[in-house]
Amino acid sequence: MTKITYIEHNGKEHTIDVQNGLTVMEGAVQNDIPGIDADCGGGMACATCHVYVKDDWYNKLNEKSEGEDDMIDQAYEPKKNSRLSCQIIVSDKTEGLIVYLPEKQV
């Protein structure tokens, strides 16, 4: 289990234990964290699990996969630290990861 913190746009924090091997998106959906829609179910085919990664974490995560930036182009208000949470795998290396949820997904 790895601790991941999701911070909603209104500032509400959720720190939960997510099983290693799941994605940050799955951790949110399985724990009913509001603000992540994941319409396509993790296929990197929509941009509705979009999160902003806390700055110092951005370079520590696995690199963006091919095509992820193309989908982020279609997200709501993408920024430099934007990621699709379905592409971030939870592992011991992500212990304490903090992600911010955008104002909305669509």
Add this chain to the structure above:
Amino acid sequence: MIKTDALIIGAGPTGLFTAHQLKIIGLDCQIVDNLDKIGGQCIELYPDKPIYDIPAIPECTGEELTQNLIKQLEPFKIKFHLNERVDEVKKDKNNWEVKTSNGTKFSTPNVIIAGGVGSFEPRKFSLKECEQFENKSIFYSIKDKKIFEGKTVTIFGGGDSALDWAVELSKTSKVNLIHRRDEFRGAKATVDKIHDLAKSGKINLFTKYQISGVKGSGNLESVEITHENKEIKTFKTDYILGFFGLIMQLGPIANWGLNLNKKTIEVDTEKFETNQKGIYAVGDICTYPGKLKLILSGFHEGALAARACFKLARPNEKYRFEFTTSSKTIKDRLGVKSD
């Protein structure tokens, strides 16, 4: 006014198989979809991605699945209304009156919503000020390119639509192309063309910029863009085009008086009927205890909803369950020979 036994909203796999089930039991139906092609999410989101959990089909892509479903429907010559979004569903005595965005009207006892995660709509600028110019000077799709002749057009986006239109409009307009990063995701030939046009001054290219403001009283006058490093530029423009792909929204369905649960519609598991008699929801858009968002569940839900439609479409007849392997009536409907 088109009269039909059942109207299906959504031409994804669930909608297609539901049509098959309606025709098998002798009901007619028509299908409306907001997209310009048949296939729904399978075609729009993942045409090339393999699917592994369709019963008896070990592996197929979204496109192959769609092609096979269309083939399965061939004997029935179903009427599709593509590029049309259902906007209104109103009760009229025993029927539902349905109106689409193109003004097509239907009268039907049964409406089956197989709308997936809603209708695909273009993603818009998140800036509030953009709304007042929408469909006047700010567009998310192009209907008549002539209006841009001799004007300054500022295009946002980095995919094929943005690039293709930048190339096309640069022939007769002054074009600014703005994208939030250096890499474009369009076809390589088009991307090369864009860089050539930028070099020869035919297109003004700004990367790592995003829109941050629009100004104008009545007519659009200027646009403001902000660089990743916060540097701001403002320039005059007559039109702004945004091409950020499609997003899925429940859209008008939210206004039809149905019991909703987040972005899904609550149904029973006998008929897959909503709280409104004669309106059903099947596939990803419906919810009930134990719901799985799998294509195979959509097929099952559609098959049951189709049987429920029979009662309202043929109130004086009794529905008789038959197998396709043995029923002569069904074989006649399919146009195949009986033994």
